[in-house]
Amino acid sequence: MSVLPAAVQSFSPGAEPVRKGRIRINDVVKIYGADDTGILAVDHCTFEVPPGEITVVVGPSGCGKTTLLNAIAGFHSISSGSIYLDDQMLCGPGKLKAQPGPDRIVVFQNGALFPWKTNIENVTFGPIMQGAMSSAEAYDKARDMMADAGLRDVEHNYPGEISSGVRRRVEIVRALMNNPKILLLDEPYRALDSLTKSVMHEALLEIFYKNRVSIFFITHDLEEAIFLGHRVVIMTTRPCRPKKILDIDIPHPRDYSVLTAKRFREFMDETVAAVHEEAIKAFAAGEKER
Amino acid sequence: MAAAGRAVSSKVASFILGDDFWRGVVSIAAFLVFWEIGSRSQAWFGFAFPWVSQVPAPTAVLQEMFKLVQEPSFWNSALLSTVRVFEGFFAAMAIGIPLGLAMAVSRTFYGITFPVFEVLRPIPPLAWVPASIIFWPTQELSIAFVTFLGAFFTIVINVIGGAQAIDVRYFQAARSMGSSTWDIFRRIILPGTLPSIVVGATVGVGITWAVVVAAEMISGGGSAGSMGGAAGGGLGFFIWNSYVGGSYTQIVAGMISIGIAGYISSAALRKIGQWMTPWLSEN
Numbered sequence: 001m002s003v004l005p006a007a008v009q010s011f012s013p014g015a016e017p018v019r020k021g022r023i024r025i026n027d028v029v030k031i032y033g034a035d036d037t038g039i040l041a042v043d044h045c046t047f048e049v050p051p052g053e054i055t056v057v058v059g060p061s062g063c064g065k066t067t068l069l070n071a072i073a074g075f076h077s078i079s080s081g082s083i084y085l086d087d088q089m090l091c092g093p094g095k096l097k098a099q100p101g102p103d104r105i106v107v108f109q110n111g112a113l114f115p116w117k118t119n120i121e122n123v124t125f126g127p128i129m130q131g132a133m134s135s136a137e138a139y140d141k142a143r144d145m146m147a148d149a150g151l152r153d154v155e156h157n158y159p160g161e162i163s164s165g166v167r168r169r170v171e172i173v174r175a176l177m178n179n180p181k182i183l184l185l186d187e188p189y190r191a192l193d194s195l196t197k198s199v200m201h202e203a204l205l206e207i208f209y210k211n212r213v214s215i216f217f218i219t220h221d222l223e224e225a226i227f228l229g230h231r232v233v234i235m236t237t238r239p240c241r242p243k244k245i246l247d248i249d250i251p252h253p254r255d256y257s258v259l260t261a262k263r264f265r266e267f268m269d270e271t272v273a274a275v276h277e278e279a280i281k282a283f284a285a286g287e288k289e290r
Numbered sequence: 291m292a293a294a295g296r297a298v299s300s301k302v303a304s305f306i307l308g309d310d311f312w313r314g315v316v317s318i319a320a321f322l323v324f325w326e327i328g329s330r331s332q333a334w335f336g337f338a339f340p341w342v343s344q345v346p347a348p349t350a351v352l353q354e355m356f357k358l359v360q361e362p363s364f365w366n367s368a369l370l371s372t373v374r375v376f377e378g379f380f381a382a383m384a385i386g387i388p389l390g391l392a393m394a395v396s397r398t399f400y401g402i403t404f405p406v407f408e409v410l411r412p413i414p415p416l417a418w419v420p421a422s423i424i425f426w427p428t429q430e431l432s433i434a435f436v437t438f439l440g441a442f443f444t445i446v447i448n449v450i451g452g453a454q455a456i457d458v459r460y461f462q463a464a465r466s467m468g469s470s471t472w473d474i475f476r477r478i479i480l481p482g483t484l485p486s487i488v489v490g491a492t493v494g495v496g497i498t499w500a501v502v503v504a505a506e507m508i509s510g511g512g513s514a515g516s517m518g519g520a521a522g523g524g525l526g527f528f529i530w531n532s533y534v535g536g537s538y539t540q541i542v543a544g545m546i547s548i549g550i551a552g553y554i555s556s557a558a559l560r561k562i563g564q565w566m567t568p569w570l571s572e573n
Binding site: 114129 | 459460462464465466467468478481482484567568569570
């Protein structure tokens, strides 16, 4: 659980990183229920997740962020519009539901490690399922990656035996084992206390610097968003649509000293009003529904 | 190993020294003393304590059991009942688990089978005894069938509930990581349902003991002679026979034997269950 270990130092911003996993969300609409009477969850939403960067989507709870994530992952269909991964259409006209695949792996809000498999069995699950590696290769790679992430001691534990912060790290390693183009993180640190959260943030950045995988990160925590993101997309409350898109020019690699930096505060000042406005709308809408 | 041994012995020691243990000892001792005094009240005090005086005293039962365990015919009865319990139980597992899984996995199959299942489920297994005797060619099969019913419905209900309660995230994660439908069945649904299967089996085997004894009393007890000696045996028949013969100590001894047998069966299944679901054990 080191603070900024070797991996970060070895990351050189000058080198051209592997750029993969650009997501383009074009005019996506999602209506739950019938077209005319259903609930509009996503309203003509358009934005881009640049390859090899962290894009954080911020919005009030229940605004429809997860709906977008489910559409990218292929768990749910969209009503219209299209979503592309690089040049491949995931979903769009004629194919409203994407096919789930190892190029887009979700790390779930409450975690989805299989409780009946040990951590290392979880981590090797993807490559073995896909036939991408032999069992021996998968275990070798899993041991390496888990050791890198400081998880050597919990290889043979069951997920139920370790803390939720460690579980989340195991799950991210499990995701990376699939060699995905993009990681989809759905409020992964929501249930963690703020101290654990700060450790997890740095660990996530560390993993990101090593792997340079695109990350689509959902949260309602603005500070988390600006700290992690290259790009922050602030969503309106339901129906969800980008209200403001910011490119955070604080240089990577970042560590926790960024939180007190002047530029960080400026971004906070610039966005906190917008987020607060949507939170009030969401709150009012919630009141009305009841 | 030594450390583990010490941990176990210190656990045992702290249990024996704990309040709960001594409360248990006092409770059981008081119960036995009350029972002993109550059942001998006529002889000792000259008045019959209501109800308890009809029951043979624990010391008499103990003596009877001591005699019984030396008799091969008692063990033969116990063995017969055990065989029937496990025939019915394993048949219930063998049919109930696949059926429950199929009902949980296929909405169509569920729609077709569940209503029939739900109509049959509330019928007590003992209500099946007469029909079962008519339907099955041998008495042995009819007893095993009734025993089967005792465990079957519990197992199926548990399997369906367990499989349906598996979190959708596990399916989504498995699907994303490239699992085929068969992989998902084998690696998600089966292990995800296993804890419920264990619960169903543990409860189910207890029910089979309750059912087998009654089935033996009803079908085996009265007709042992006419149907041929062996078919009439079993602990249920043993109790019934003791009643007919007026040996009340044997009745109680038989009852206690069934309690012990049921306890051992459930404990064994619980152990096997823990072994099969290592992720559920603590530490």
